[in-house]
Amino acid sequence: MxxxxxxxxxxxxxxxxxxxxxxxxxxxxxxxxxxxxxxxxxxxxxxxxxxxxxxxxxxxxxxxxxxxxxxALSPVKQAKLEITLTRQLIEDRNATYRYALVRCHQVSAPGWLASQVGLTPCAPVLHVQAMHYGNNQPFQFEDRWINISAVPKVTDADFSAVGPNEWLLAEVPFSTAELSFGAISADEDLAEYLSCAVGAPLFQMERTTWFQAQPVTFVRMSFHPGYQMRSRY
Amino acid sequence: MxxxxxxxxxxxxxxxxxxxxxxxxxxxxxxxxxxxxxxxxxxxxxxxxxxxxxxxxxxxxxxxxxxxxxxALSPVKQAKLEITLTRQLIEDRNATYRYALVRCHQVSAPGWLASQVGLTPCAPVLHVQAMHYGNNQPFQFEDRWINISAVPKVTDADFSAVGPNEWLLAEVPFSTAELSFGAISADEDLAEYLSCAVGAPLFQMERTTWFQAQPVTFVRMSFHPGYQMRSRY
Incomplete structure (x- = not known):
């Protein structure tokens, strides 16, 4: 130099x-x-x-x-993934975001969910399904369960107006989460929601969120065929 | 308190x-x-x-x-993904790792690769395909291109003994990378390598690696059906 x-x-x-x-x-x-x-x-x-x-x-x-x-003796490579709202993912692609509630009802936590997130079996949960669109093309199907005991106010929320992720981020902004990523085949419902063929390969992200030791929500997000998530390190 | x-x-x-x-x-x-x-x-x-x-x-x-x-005004959630060798991924699952070279030959960079990583079209690259097994079950198919100008020694490497990722990590340990994750359908070749049905949904990770401004390698890793990558934040 x-x-x-x-x-x-x-x-x-x-x-x-x-x-x-x-x-x-x-x-x-x-x-x-x-x-x-x-x-x-x-x-x-x-x-x-x-x-x-x-x-x-x-x-x-x-x-x-x-x-x-x-x-360093062995370089441990850590990739950072910025986890943002689906709205943000879509707007970052310069597309217009649209959200639509599919259904929302209170149920008893099914066994698989209770064991997945550490809930009492049959604990009351809110099951919310919603669609996210970019430029009116299906972008992501959101299938979410919210632990009512952790967030009692959720039963008053109006998820036809605002998506549950944005609502939760405002109510419980500082949570920890566990993520998993994988690939699945579109079943008939997903094929209909995402306007794709039955059997199409879909990228899926699952997330369990806790506030301190209490499970808050579990969500399964299925993305349209061809979606790629990016990161650097 | x-x-x-x-x-x-x-x-x-x-x-x-x-x-x-x-x-x-x-x-x-x-x-x-x-x-x-x-x-x-x-x-x-x-x-x-x-x-x-x-x-x-x-x-x-x-x-x-x-x-x-x-x-913080808006919590930006950053998930950290530990990017480790495939050997490590398999051994972390308490499985026995086995590696097998499928083929290795010198070619001119195809157009899509040159534009993907920023190489001169037709630059000499080494194309390496290899399989990674856990307990003798197919775990990942690795499809990799290495820029020979960036790592001239690679033409002397013996990839029947050691996988190209481990070899590169020893030669170029401190690189930067861009990752992308998505889902694809198994074609006939992948179905054979991964012992799965044609059309099975596969999680795929692509990675481009640079050392300073020079592209070193591009790899496409296709995982067995059902594989999930995990992270926390």
Missing amino acids: TDRQKISFQDVRDEVLERIHNRVWGQGDLLPTEQDLSEEFGCARATVNRALRELAERGIIDRKRKSGTRV | TDRQKISFQDVRDEVLERIHNRVWGQGDLLPTEQDLSEEFGCARATVNRALRELAERGIIDRKRKSGTRV
Whole structure:
């Protein structure tokens, strides 16, 4: 790197990456201190700090307050998936969002649901089915159960106007969740909702949401054929 | 919280979550300082710090060095997916891993691949197809292209012994990648490789990997019917 021009944190990051790639610094090796690197590169220590922070977030180096920074032994790759509202997914594709309630009724939790999310068998749940459209094309069928004991107000909600995901996010914004992704075949109902052939391969996402230790909701989202979810790391 | 017993960072985290949930602190509100919270809860400031760090990582609060900590305006949920070797996925299921090379030959990059990853059309690439088994059941079919200009050594690699993913991870450990997930129907080849019916719905993951600005590899991984990928946030 030349010292004639201002050194950016990206320059430092790329140079460090290059040295790790070329095994100047091998896996497990201790890196020079931020002070030493900032002197070598002729930049502020904060610039080095920002570069190293990014490499640490990507799992490339390990930073320990007392023992210093080392090249990671095995890069654990963590992909980040931004989980947003279906409305957002559709609007991000520059399409017009439309929502339609299919049905909503109170039932006793079926056995599979109770064991899936850790509910008392036969606990009262609200079963909501809804469709999400982009430019009037079917985008996603939402099949959701909500634990009434966790969110008693849900029995007053009007899901013909606002989707249950948006309603829940406003009521219980800070939950934790478990996700699973897979592929299924469209059955007759899904084929009708998503205007596709029976047997078409569909990407499906399931999510169980808790607030603290209490199960709040379980949802199964089936996407139109050809849908792809994207991520980087 | 009682001050008779030792306050853990989980206690502080849950109390802060509870107050946010009950709108004691609403979206965008400034939280008390770490010092004030540690006095109120009767615990070390480091305990408060650890609790707040976790809530910040989950997107529930925003911490700014100068302007303090606020309840996040809109919780952006980021799910983390751990991307590991197929060997690891299988061994995590307590199954015995087996790998088999199907074919490996040098070709000119087809047009779709060149445009997909940003290669010169007809650039030399290595096309590798391989199977991954768990307890001798087909687990994943791997269909991979490797940019020879980016990794010239790849022409000497012996992919009958070690899978291309493990080989690449050793050669180019610190790359960035773009992922996409979706569902496809098994064609005749995939049905044979994965011992399933033609037309069975398969979960498929595609990944393009770069080292700095250079495309390294593109892979399409098709999983056996019923496979689910899991994550939490």
